Amino acid sequence: MKEFKARIYDFDGTAKTDSLSLEHAFNLVHGGEYDVILLQVESQEGVELWWGKHDDLAMNGHRYHTGIMTSGMTLGKLQRATNEEYQATSELYFNSANVVNAALKQTPYFEFFEQGLSAKTLEVEPGREMLIASQREYPPSTEKNFSFAPHADSISYARANDSWPIKTSYPQTAAFITVQNAANEAGFVMWDYLPSSRSELDEFIALYGKDEAQGMEFLAQFESMEINPEVGELCIFNCRKMHGIQTCDTLRKTIGSFFIKQDGWRIFD
Numbered sequence: 660m661k662e663f664k665a666r667i668y669d670f671d672g673t674a675k676t677d678s679l680s681l682e683h684a685f686n687l688v689h690g691g692e693y694d695v696i697l698l699q700v701e702s703q704e705g706v707e708l709w710w711g712k713h714d715d716l717a718m719n720g721h722r723y724h725t726g727i728m729t730s731g732m733t734l735g736k737l738q739r740a741t742n743e744e745y746q747a748t749s750e751l752y753f754n755s756a757n758v759v760n761a762a763l764k765q766t767p768y769f770e771f772f773e774q775g776l777s778a779k780t781l782e783v784e785p786g787r788e789m790l791i792a793s794q795r796e797y798p799p800s801t802e803k804n805f806s807f808a809p810h811a812d813s814i815s816y817a818r819a820n821d822s823w824p825i826k827t828s829y830p831q832t833a834a835f836i837t838v839q840n841a842a843n844e845a846g847f848v849m850w851d852y853l854p855s856s857r858s859e860l861d862e863f864i865a866l867y868g869k870d871e872a873q874g875m876e877f878l879a880q881f882e883s884m885e886i887n888p889e890v891g892e893l894c895i896f897n898c899r900k901m902h903g904i905q906t907c908d909t910l911r912k913t914i915g916s917f918f919i920k921q922d923g924w925r926i927f928d
């Protein structure tokens with residue numbers, strides 16, 4: 660199994676270096692031994708090729724959050740839909756996944772996870788395949804703290820709880836590859852705080868939306884770490900813990916997905 664240069668992080672601030680296969684790194688994060696591992700998986704030129712292959716898909720840009728654009732409608736947007744919005748939003752999500760997944764399966768990004776993790780796509784209901792991945796663009800921003808505000812991701816956290824088919828609270832891992840860094844090297848920040856439900860997460864989002872300083876004060880009670888992945892590094896992390904992307908002063912680009920284990924690794928976004 661191919662191994663990559665790894666930087667392994669802990670909330671105590673230490674970073675260990677090692678050499679790990681993709682699956683070993685994923686198992687360490689998914690099993691809760693570490694919260695963040697960076698793997699140097701591609702060169703700068705290589706990663707631009709990965710990005711270019713996604714660009715060829717010519718997917719429409721979606722504004723997911725104020726500070727981040729994604730290449731397709733991601734799960735985050737579907738999960739924020741209310742009961743009233745769910746039907747229309749889910750049609751858009753699954754239809755667009757249906758259209759782009761065939762092309763995404765030919766990308767070096769997907770092939771990398773297919774080879775290293777034997778990752779398969781995830782069907783939440785028969786015939787309803789989730790999107791594999793998205794390109795993310797962070798345009799230059801003047802936000803005080805974050806381009807992508809602190810949040811946490813769990814496949815079970817839908818607002819339209821009655822309609823969303825996944826109720827199981829799975830351990831969930833995320834990964835993104837950095838294609839281009841912002842000039843100020845805006846970091847990835849993680850807090851040692853795992854909201855226990857969609858409503859607990861929504862309480863934080865409401866607090867942060869109303870008064871960012873109070874939101875930051877709330878998070879300050881938890882240990883945190885700031886990590887600066889380099890271009891070509893894959894950041895593998897426990898996405899159920901709060902995390903965010905600091906304000907980017909120039910364009911930042913990543914490609915990323917989420918993963919759960921259900922009869923092997925499943926990739927979705």
Ligand SMILES: O=C(O)CCC(=O)C(=O)O
Nearest residue numbers: 795812833835904913915
């Ligand atoms: O792609 C990135 O920059 C990280 C995005 C993120 O926070 C996430 O996937 O939850």
